[in-house]
Amino acid sequence: MNDHRSLKRREFLGRTTAAVAAGLAGRLFGKPLPARADRIDEAAAKVGRLPRRPLGYSRREVSLLVGSGDMASAPAEAAARCGVNYWHKANQWARDGAPAFILKNREAHLCQVTVDRIGGNHETGRIDEDAHVDFVKEMAKRTGLGYFDDMQFHYGYHNAREVKSDRGFVRAFERLKKEGLVRHLCLSQHGYAGSGRVKGGESAAEVLAAVVEDGLYEHAQFMYSYGQDAETAGFLSLARKKGFGTVAMKTSRGLGRMRQDKAFMAGLPVGTAPHNALVRWLTTATELDAAVIRVRNLDEFIETFSGAGKSLTAADARAIEMMTARADETACRLCTACQPHCPRSVPIADILRCERYALDDGDGEKARALYGGLYRRADACAACGTCLSHCPQGLPIPDRLAAVHRLLGGS
Numbered sequence: 214m215n216d217h218r219s220l221k222r223r224e225f226l227g228r229t230t231a232a233v234a235a236g237l238a239g240r241l242f243g244k245p246l247p248a249r250a251d252r253i254d255e256a257a258a259k260v261g262r263l264p265r266r267p268l269g270y271s272r273r274e275v276s277l278l279v280g281s282g283d284m285a286s287a288p289a290e291a292a293a294r295c296g297v298n299y300w301h302k303a304n305q306w307a308r309d310g311a312p313a314f315i316l317k318n319r320e321a322h323l324c325q326v327t328v329d330r331i332g333g334n335h336e337t338g339r340i341d342e343d344a345h346v347d348f349v350k351e352m353a354k355r356t357g358l359g360y361f362d363d364m365q366f367h368y369g370y371h372n373a374r375e376v377k378s379d380r381g382f383v384r385a386f387e388r389l390k391k392e393g394l395v396r397h398l399c400l401s402q403h404g405y406a407g408s409g410r411v412k413g414g415e416s417a418a419e420v421l422a423a424v425v426e427d428g429l430y431e432h433a434q435f436m437y438s439y440g441q442d443a444e445t446a447g448f449l450s451l452a453r454k455k456g457f458g459t460v461a462m463k464t465s466r467g468l469g470r471m472r473q474d475k476a477f478m479a480g481l482p483v484g485t486a487p488h489n490a491l492v493r494w495l496t497t498a499t500e501l502d503a504a505v506i507r508v509r510n511l512d513e514f515i516e517t518f519s520g521a522g523k524s525l526t527a528a529d530a531r532a533i534e535m536m537t538a539r540a541d542e543t544a545c546r547l548c549t550a551c552q553p554h555c556p557r558s559v560p561i562a563d564i565l566r567c568e569r570y571a572l573d574d575g576d577g578e579k580a581r582a583l584y585g586g587l588y589r590r591a592d593a594c595a596a597c598g599t600c601l602s603h604c605p606q607g608l609p610i611p612d613r614l615a616a617v618h619r620l621l622g623g624s
Contacts, residue, residue, distance in 0.1 A: 257294035264522035269431035269458030307355035335368035345385035369402035373423035401434040404549035409558025432458025438466035467544030469573030482528035492520030591618035
């Protein structure tokens with residue numbers, strides 16, 4: 214990292230909190246060290262066997278926390294030993310092949326292929342039946358899995374109308390299913406309300422409601438954490454009524470920043486830990502079927518996965534209240550409520566999602582890559598303040614956008 218980039222990081226951290234500045238420098242761009250086999254055994258023993266729950270119309274039993282193809286190898290192996298049996302983004306194993314612990318017992322694991330639009334990004338790309346079929350076939354070969362249990366439409370539909378009007382992804386799934394290469398249909402849904410590149414874009418909850426009523430998809434992933442909005446709560450109630458499966462993603466809202474704040478951590482109820490309390494809440498106090506939570510090493514795996522299926526204690530409930538209040542001050546919900554009101558069509562939610570990757574996940578490389586690929590970056594903000602009255606959290610959005618650009622947009 215050059216001195217210019219380091220300076221920009223220091224400037225950004227100075228605009229957030231001193232506590233974040235104290236701990237972020239050593240983790241933002243670092244990579245975890247390999248773990249010994251005995252550490253993996255120890256971690257799995259501390260977590261124990263994860264409960265399972267029926268998912269979607271098929272009622273397949275799925276672990277309350279799911280794994281991912283981009284999960285570090287040691288936590289992934291420990292997770293499998295604890296009974297994690299669903300693997301999001303399994304196509305990311307294409308480079309080196311699926312892990313041995315998956316291939317040795319293929320039928321015990323539900324592996325998902327994540328399929329994107331082509332000819333552009335999730336906003337400008339198109340649904341292409343033939344291209345999607347070819348991609349899934351290639352991934353099935355390169356991963357060594359042979360087939361995928363779930364075929365996921367990554368980022369989802371732009372609006373409810375598109376759910377009905379463009380059946381290309383569904384047709385691709387049906388062709389692949391006839392060949393035995395996929396079994397179930399699902400999607401991950403982002404919000405497009407106010408997007409400058411998507412005409413008629415709608416919120417994630419609006420699109421998901423249309424997907425549920427359409428009845429072709431079995432389950433969906435969507436952004437969900439504490440402090441969620443009423444619109445998403447309404448979708449969850451509909452999904453539960455219809456038997457539609459729900460998997461939360463982007464769940465650790467602001468946790469990375471909280472953990473760097475020593476005063477905040479010291480104020481949490483004795484015996485509680487942020488990720489553990491989060492998972493207890495997600496898996497026992499919501500209407501969710503399962504959740505995806507990113508962990509980078511075995512210590513995070515133990516703290517996080519050991520909470521799955523365990524009821525909130527009074528101390529945990531108090532911790533969630535404190536975490537919600539702190540996150541509402543620091544971390545965008547990504548609800549997109551503000552975006553339709555921006556006169557310059559700045560993709561506010563996408564920019565602040567990059568902020569999460571950098572500050573909460575410690576993945577500066579991913580954050581910079583995604584930020585650099587946005588059609589309009591934070592420096593397009595005119596600081597007019599039009600968005601402010603539409604943010605349910607009352608975040609100082611122009612200031613936050615400027616800070617993200619200093620961190621991720623430097624040349």
